[in-house]
Amino acid sequence: MTDAQINPDPENMIAYDDQKRMARDGSHDERRGLAGREDVRPEILYYLAGDPDPGVRRQIAQNELTPRHADLMLAQDDDDRVRSDVAGKIATSSLTMSESEQTNVYKVTMQALEILAGDQLVRVRQILAETLKDSAGAPVHIVEMLALDRELTVSGLILENSPILNDEFLIRVLNSEPVQGALKAISRRVALGEEVADAIVNSGDTEAVAELLGNESAQIREETLDRIVDQAPGQPGWHGPLVQRSGLHVDAMRRIADIVSETLLVELKKRADLDDDSVAAIDLVIQRRLDGRSIEDLAEIWSDTPDGPTVTAGVEDPNWAKSKGNTGPGPVADAPSDPEWASEKKHEVDQGQIKRAQKLHKKGTLREKHVSAAINDGETDFVIAAISLLADVPKGVVRKAASLQNAKALVALAWKAGLTMRLATRLQMNLAKIPPSGVLRATASDGYPISPEEMNWQLEFVAGMADGD
Incomplete structure (x- = not known):
């Protein structure tokens, strides 16, 4: 749509003087009919955009030939239906409009879209989101405004579908306390990138992780x-x-x-x-x-x-x-939910598990895979004994770190035992029952997140509180 005058069919054309008369003095039906025509001069359409009858203004809002300045006025109309109509029309027209062409029209269009993207009526913003969500040519800043909307019915459409949003923007959304459900919407995106998938898992949003796993196109x-x-x-x-x-x-x-x-x-x-x-x-x-x-x-x-x-x-x-x-x-031992199981006073020690760990260690074959399997099987005494043997610390130190739910101490024990940070994460969650929000995780290079000096200090600290066994 442009502000240029159209070339109407001469046989059906309404004379300019008749257009002015109908716009000024015509009945409701006449003005509404005039507002929907394709042979009306731009200045008449602009005049009708200020008509007191919402029905007339709705026709103007829907008319593809309405001057963009009139659309800008309608984007601020008091009537919700008028704003909804003009939102759908302008959003659709913006998809084929480039910044380099028709500069004045482009600027006014963007101004109208910005007003509508901040409209108080959710339905108006939702119409914009529905229209722009799949387009690679939609205005980037408008799409990003809608992606940050606090109503999931608006932002969810954009976050799940828009090809315009890059990984950097999505990660910024994930880290900005988004509206509930936003992470699930992002998890459903086609061909979701690895870094975004990492951020979703790190968020601790279990429902979003379930959506991520169900998204076969997501790169994990x-x-x-x-x-x-x-x-x-x-x-x-x-x-x-x-x-x-x-x-x-x-x-x-x-x-x-x-x-x-x-x-x-x-x-x-x-x-x-x-x-x-x-x-x-x-x-x-x-x-x-x-x-x-x-x-x-x-x-x-x-x-x-x-x-x-x-x-x-x-x-x-x-x-x-x-x-x-x-x-x-x-017997297969299951670790209770209370980390105080680490105290022998509350836990019947399985000597068979301890002897098995000692046997493997004596043979020089005790490995991380054995500790990992024992965690899977809930064999807490094997895990404690294995960490104790590999780290060369008393079992009481491992129990105390677990009972205190001391994430840093458990990481330090895994480090001293020569185990990976991945297993240290499992120790925190499965042995000490530390909630996901309190778990220390690996660095970007899968390394330990705290310094050797800090880990040695943690070991000394827990050793001073532990039993001597």
Whole structure:
């Protein structure tokens, strides 16, 4: 639309004097009819934009040939319906308008859009968002205004769909205490970038993470996915999306299999992208859950036997198991929600777990994978003993750090034990039950977030408070 005069059909044209008369003295019906015509002079349309009848002004708001200055006036109209009509029209016309052409019209159009993007009526702003959400040619600053709107019915449309918003802007939104539901909208974006996915996981918004997992086009780093799996035992809403998520590595598959329901375990086994290693890992978990044994017990049995067990459809050969002394289910300890379990006064110590850790350490084969598996199995005494042995500190120091829910001390213990920061994160959440908001996380390079000096100080501090065992 421009301010240029149109060339009407001479046979249907209303004479200019008649246009002026109808605009000034015509009935409601005549003025409304005139306002909707395509052969009316621009100055007449501008005059009708100030008509006392909202019905006339609505016709002017909808008329594609209305001068843009009249639209600017209508963008500030007292009638909600008039503003809604002009919002839809201007937003649509802006999609084909470049800043370099028709400079005056462009400036007035942007001014009108800015007014409408800040309109008090949600419906007006929503009309703009619905019109602009899918366009790569929409005015950037208007789209960003709508993306920051405090009404999710407005901002959600833009945050989920607009191709204009870049990762830097989205991360800024994530860090700015956005309206509830904004993170879920961002999580559903097509081809969401890795850095934005990291920011969503770091936010602690569990519903947004579930949406992220369900978004197959979202790019999620393997390290980020591992962190999600670390937290998944306490987040049942993530289990279904995790089972369906493509690109899972074998260790993630096994850990997921260890926590999901039997129904989801069946779904996991049906995945078309499973390789032989993944199938074997899932079969091991199925068997462990059937007989109640620790997966570390199975791993030790396998490593001591040249041929290993026969596994068919996820069921271990019972004769082979009996030959190794495994004739029935064994206890699997679950870590209680109260971190005070770390005190021996409130917790019956499993000496078998401790001896297993000591045996592995004596052989020089105690590794991070054993600690990780024990965390999965809820074998708290194995975890405490393993950290104690690897870090060369008394078990009481590990218990005290857990009972205090001291995130820095647990990170320091993992560091002293030669473990990764990823496992240190799991220790905080699974051993000490520290809530996500209080968990210390790895740096961008997956390193430790505190200095060696600080970690040594934390170890000395906790050691001074701990029992001497």
